Amino acid sequence: MPPQTITERIIARHADRDAVSPGEYVEVRVDQTWSDDLGAPITLGLLETYGIAEVFDRDRVFITSMVNAPAHSIETAEVLKLIRELSRKFDITLYEMGHAAIHNAKAIELGKTLPGELIVGGNSHACMAGALGCYATGMGSTDIAAILATGRTWLEVPRTIRYRYIGKLRPWVTGKDLILHTIGRIGVAGADNAAMEFVGEPIAQLEVEERLSMSNMAIEAGGQNAICQPDAKTFAYVEKIAQRPWQPVFGDADARVSEEIVIDIDALEPVIAAPFLPSNTTSWCEVKGLPLDQVYIGSCTNGWMTDLRAVAAILKGRKIADNLRVIVIPSTAQIYRRAVEEGLAQIFLEAGAAFSLPTCGPCIGAHAGVLADGERCLATSNRNFPGRQGALRSETYLCNPVIAAASAIKGCIASPDDI
Amino acid sequence: MWHQGRCWFFDDDVDTDQIMPTRYLALRTAEALGPYALSGVDPAWPPRVARGDIVVAGWNFGCGSSREHAPLGLLGHGVACVVAKSFSRIFYRNAANIGLNLMVLQQDVADRTQGRDGWVDVANGRLSFDGGATVLQGAAPAPIVLEILAYGGLMGLRAAQAAKATAT
The missing domain is CATH 3.30.499.10 (Aconitase, domain 3)
Structure with a gap:
């Protein structure tokens, strides 16, 4: 079996394959998906149009209304009302008001975004979850509708670019500064459709939630996903909240990456x-x-x-x-x-x-x-x-x-x- | 997938907030969103565009937000095809998923006169001007994307696959 990066191994597992290669198109199982009050009206409207009666697995799906909630106009009130009606119709859990949360954070907090899993969220910042050692990516409303119908989606297996951070974090420098600095260095399409893999001692030093801030902004460099190998901090974070069994996945030390970029942070000030x-x-x-x-x-x-x-x-x-x-x-x-x-x-x-x-x-x-x-x-x-x-x-x-x-x-x- | 239309040129890194500004996101059909397409770059642009026109953009078109309202607006406004040096992945998927034609063309177009006539051949990845005297060769979409476009979008393809599975 050819050596695999962590991203490749997670995709292969969800495609029921031993291994995958960058550039291949594969069909994968999705462990968790979600939508919000911007995407859900289009997504659920498509289920109605195509006569899809129920979602593939209601434990792996939720909607959270929080972008325009509580409603601030008659137009947004109508949208939120429609989402309530359609969520009931399709028996999808809807979080709002005192249970509301920003979508990608809600999925993590719920314990439904776990190491080794394959997550597709209906928002570009769904890539945030990758810091927990899962493959996570964002898609639009129609892709999410197709996932709700089938539990599956297609992916182009990304090449992996490894970002190796070296040096010591200076005072007031956080995970956010590392990712802003990285985007500044590589540009807004610098990781276009690639897997961004963050490694190095500074990453190990960061709190899990600071790593999440980093993977969150992978999309700002065009990344398909961002990922950290899970470690003791990751496991401590998810063990308290996990809502289903999970199995961490690790990459092979000899896996091929398309590029390794070394980023020395010794002199880095807040960005x-x-x-x-x-x-x-x-x-x-x-x-x-x-x-x-x-x-x-x-x-x-x-x-x-x-x-x-x-x-x-x-x-x-x-x-x-x-x-x-x-x-x-x-x-x-x-x-x-x-x-x-x-x-x-x-x-x-x-x-x-x-x-x-x-x-x-x-x-x-x-x-x-x-x-x-x-x-x-x-x-x-x-x-x-x-x-x-x-x-x-x-x-x-x-x-x-x-x-x-x-x-x-x-x-x-x-x-x-x-x- | 062969279109003739007037070409409208845009720069690099046009993000989806500019293609469809947030204040229109309570709308959700292509028809309703159409009049606001690309209004975040230039509010005067939508009224100048006719059905069948072509958008020709630079690198990283559609970066940022995953809002499908962005390609829906372009489709609703009658844009026949978006040609760009590169597309952000989510926008690219969203556009194909709703049946909006796309083509990657990395070459520069020398004459970027707004509204000049162009011919686009998506399946073969070509954009031509001057009655065919100038032909720029880009890349045809991947087979899976051509298949999605052939079914008018992803849901059409998935419905056909489900029907086939039921039949066999």
Whole structure:
């Protein structure tokens, strides 16, 4: 049997094959899929149109309404109503309101995204789950409809590009900085349709949720998936939440990769991606002092407990600058409850931030923090394309959570050492 | 899959938020989304486009969000084919899945006069201009993608496969 990368081995297992090769087209079984209130109306509409009565396995499917929920217009209220009706019709679990969560985070929190599995989510950031040692990729509404009908999909087996990180993480440098730096180096199509495999001592040092922030943004380099070999930290993270048996998969040491890129992080400072591409990166000190209208802490990239705790440690006992507004949004309702229980919510509110329910809203310019013409936002989210957060002439700068928190206090781009 | 139409040229890295801005995502049919296609690049573009026109883009067209509303809008507005130096994977799948024709052409088009006439032959991967005097050779889609397009999209193919499985 030819040696396999971890990505190839997971795909082969789900194609009932011993091995696969990059560039092959294969049909695979899908362990878990999900959709949200943007994709679900199209997906479920297709099931109706094609007369599909039930989904392939209701334990492996869910919908979460949170992009435009709670409804902020009559149009979005109609969409959310339709999703409730169709979810009932197809007997699909729907999470909203006090159970809502950003899709990809919900799948992980539910314990239905496990090492060795093959996950296809109805959102481009479905690739986030790969940090747990699974193959995870995002697809659109019709692909998800076909998966709901058959439990299967087709893939082009990706070539693997291995990113080997070396050196030591400096203070205030997080997983988010490693991925922003990587995208800046390789470009927004630098891993086009490839598997991005993250290895090296700095990756081992990162908390699992920081690794998730890294794999989350693989799509911003065009990656088909991103993956970390599972380790003791991964197993400790998933053992508490797993809802079904799972079997980790590892790559072979002698597996062929298309390229290995070594990234030395010894001198790396926190990274900022300036408008209008995630690859437009620079060191935070190059944009130090840049005035801001809004700071947004959250999104599927950085709305984890790890992120909120780091932010709270900086905001504690301090006040947000008068010249800007700050929004803190946990990824899931469960994280929201834990933030309340641990006293983080109190810290955010006393500092003067808005602490909001789980939603993608501000990241995609849907609601709960849309930008006006000419406004500038520093965000822990993942994209800064033209008009991403609102008006076509608004600007989004991307950063890690501690830079966002320090900047919120300072009133302009700053590091925790400046406050 | 042979089309003649006016060509509209776009640059690299046009993401799907620009192809279909977030404020239109409560819409979900090709017809409803059509008038807003590519309005995030230029709001004045959609009214200038006629049915059967061709979009010719640079590298990494359709990067970013997985929103299927982006290719649905292009289809609804009557765009016959999207030609690009490269496509982001999710956009590419989404477009083929709904029956929107796609073609990869890495060569530069020297004359990028907006609205000039072009002929596109998807199955053979060719884009030509000047009545056939200028022929640019790109790549035909992979067999699985041609098969999906032949059935008008992925659900059509899956329905045909299910019918075949039932029959045998």
